Amino acid sequence: MSEIAVQALGVSVDFGGHLALDGASLTLPFGNVTALAGANGAGKTTLLRALAGLIPQATGEMTTAEYDPRTTPPAILASVRAYGAQAAYSAWDFALSDFPFLSSDPVLCDAWLERLELADLRHRRLSQLSVGQKKSAHLALTIASLGEPFGKIILLDEPTVGLDIARQELVQQACLDLAFAGAACVVATHDMNFIRRCHQVAVLSEGRLIAYGTPATTLTPAIIYETWGVS
Amino acid sequence: MNRTLLAFGSGLLGLVLLIFVALSVGSAGTGWGDGGGLVLLRTPRILAALAAGLALGIGGAAQQGVFRNPLADPGLTGVFGGALLGIAILLGATPTLAWQRPWIIPLAAFLGALLTSVLLVLISGRGNTARLLITGLGLNAFTAAGTLVIASRSNESRELLTNGAYGDWLGMATLELIWLPCLLCAVASILLLTLSRSFDLLSFGEDSAQANGCDVNRSRRWTVLLTALAAAAATCLVGQVAFIGLLAPHLARGIIGPRHRLMMPLSGLLGGGLLLCADTIGRAAWPQNPLSAAAVMALLGAPLFIWIARRSHE
Numbered sequence: 001m002s003e004i005a006v007q008a009l010g011v012s013v014d015f016g017g018h019l020a021l022d023g024a025s026l027t028l029p030f031g032n033v034t035a036l037a038g039a040n041g042a043g044k045t046t047l048l049r050a051l052a053g054l055i056p057q058a059t060g061e062m063t064t065a066e067y068d069p070r071t072t073p074p075a076i077l078a079s080v081r082a083y084g085a086q087a088a089y090s091a092w093d094f095a096l097s098d099f100p101f102l103s104s105d106p107v108l109c110d111a112w113l114e115r116l117e118l119a120d121l122r123h124r125r126l127s128q129l130s131v132g133q134k135k136s137a138h139l140a141l142t143i144a145s146l147g148e149p150f151g152k153i154i155l156l157d158e159p160t161v162g163l164d165i166a167r168q169e170l171v172q173q174a175c176l177d178l179a180f181a182g183a184a185c186v187v188a189t190h191d192m193n194f195i196r197r198c199h200q201v202a203v204l205s206e207g208r209l210i211a212y213g214t215p216a217t218t219l220t221p222a223i224i225y226e227t228w229g230v231s
Numbered sequence: 232m233n234r235t236l237l238a239f240g241s242g243l244l245g246l247v248l249l250i251f252v253a254l255s256v257g258s259a260g261t262g263w264g265d266g267g268g269l270v271l272l273r274t275p276r277i278l279a280a281l282a283a284g285l286a287l288g289i290g291g292a293a294q295q296g297v298f299r300n301p302l303a304d305p306g307l308t309g310v311f312g313g314a315l316l317g318i319a320i321l322l323g324a325t326p327t328l329a330w331q332r333p334w335i336i337p338l339a340a341f342l343g344a345l346l347t348s349v350l351l352v353l354i355s356g357r358g359n360t361a362r363l364l365i366t367g368l369g370l371n372a373f374t375a376a377g378t379l380v381i382a383s384r385s386n387e388s389r390e391l392l393t394n395g396a397y398g399d400w401l402g403m404a405t406l407e408l409i410w411l412p413c414l415l416c417a418v419a420s421i422l423l424l425t426l427s428r429s430f431d432l433l434s435f436g437e438d439s440a441q442a443n444g445c446d447v448n449r450s451r452r453w454t455v456l457l458t459a460l461a462a463a464a465a466t467c468l469v470g471q472v473a474f475i476g477l478l479a480p481h482l483a484r485g486i487i488g489p490r491h492r493l494m495m496p497l498s499g500l501l502g503g504g505l506l507l508c509a510d511t512i513g514r515a516a517w518p519q520n521p522l523s524a525a526a527v528m529a530l531l532g533a534p535l536f537i538w539i540a541r542r543s544h545e
Binding site (some may be wrong): 049052053054073074075077078079081082083085087089090091092093094095098101102104138141145 | 445
């Protein structure tokens with residue numbers, strides 16, 4: 001297995017004339033948590049989905065765990081990378097106790113539900129949970145789907161949105177632990193607190209990657225001003 | 232686990248009792264007749280109702296699973312109408328050929344159902360309830376009108392097609408006529424059950440399903456194909472009958488939860504039970520001139536449908 005988890009070279013995504021991603025290039029190693037930062041509409045979700053293999057029309061070169069995510073069969077891709085969407089959507093009103101049965105690894109899913117402090121809510125249905133609790137349950141399902149984290153890639157879209165401070169801390173720590181165990185964790189987030197705890201940050205602006213490096217060196221006042229228009 | 236056993240156990244027990252009752256009522260008198268003669272007479276009809284109900288219960292659950300919408304149902308989305316129109320076109324074009332080759336009626340129904348299913352997917356897109364139902368409404372109206380036009384122009388097939396539109400074909404059931412559609416109902420149901428894992432993954436949206444290893448386009452194609460087969464085979468047995476594909480999955484979800492691996496078989500069981508129950512009520516209440524299974528189903532199903540529509544909106 002190579003050291004490189006994710007590689008993108010000049011990746012662009014055109015959504016019907018709107019260039020959501022404009023030639024983004026980056027290389028991410030295993031064992032790290034990388035934050036994707038940027039204003040709303042900067043292309044964080046698009047980059048994450050492209051890396052996950054969910055945008056077949058993406059152009060440029062891409063490898064996710066040595067596979068081209070656009071052409072690799074979903075079942076193979078699912079064994080090396082997990083993707084957690086931003087919205088915790090479910091068409092049906094599952095009970096939390098159904099979640100392990102929906103997972104490819106029921107024992108691990110149960111363990112993650114417990115770690116995200118949902119064990120006591122097992123008998124409840126999704127409609128009886130708060131937004132943050134639902135989001136945490138989906139995270140448990142997503143993370144558990146990978147099994148052993150070593151050499152795997154976890155792509156999470158705003159995993160801490162809607163969570164209370166205690167759960168935010170749990171999720172941030174979970175990402176760091178997964179990276180420590182050898183996974184590559186990529187999180188799109190607006191949470192500065194979280195970004196500063198990540199090993200790297202990639203800053204996107206209008207579909208282009210404008211900065212990449214450790215948070216301390218990358219998040220300079222100039223970049224912050226350019227990205228968010230605040231000082 | 233206990234709940235699962237209880238649900239399937241009591242479901243099967245109820246079904247056995249229902250079959251007992253269904254075998255004992257009818258126009259030739261109550262009971263089983265001398266040497267069980269009436270049992271033999273009634274068996275094809277009961278088999279046909281069970282097979283069609285099974286296919287509709289599982290087909291409805293699959294259509295709801297792939298559209299992620301509790302209001303999807305082959306009856307409401309026009310797939311049934313397409314199956315009947317397929318049969319009508321066949322009978323209108325070559326009334327004699329249809330009766331010489333037993334497989335040609337199911338084939339025509341399947342092509343009609345498949346064409347409407349594909350149109351439904353192409354026009355309604357993904358996920359949006361209003362668009363799905365409005366498209367279904369349009370397809371339903373169009374296919375019904377087509378069937379009506381052909382029925383009104385054809386002297387030989389007018390009565391047959393009208394009966395089909397009213398879901399009144401169970402009365403014609405003989406083993407020679409029903410064995411192939413029954414087999415197709417079973418095959419479609421079993422194949423749809425193998426897709427249950429995909430429907431579970433699709434519950435969390437298409438991105439999430441794809442990310443978790445489900446080939447979404449492939450699952451959708453197979454579901455369209457197999458629900459069309461299920462609806463077509465059921466139409467050959469009963470004619471048009473709405474609400475079963477809607478109610479059975481809804482009841483199953485209420486009893487056992489939304490996990491498709493458990494919910495779909497239970498939905499099939501309930502579908503068979505509901506249709507047989509509707510047919511038996513129609514025969515028991517008016518033995519000389521039985522009310523069609525579809526009419527009884529609609530009388531019972533329509534209020535429940537309205538109730539579901541209200542609940543799903545909340």
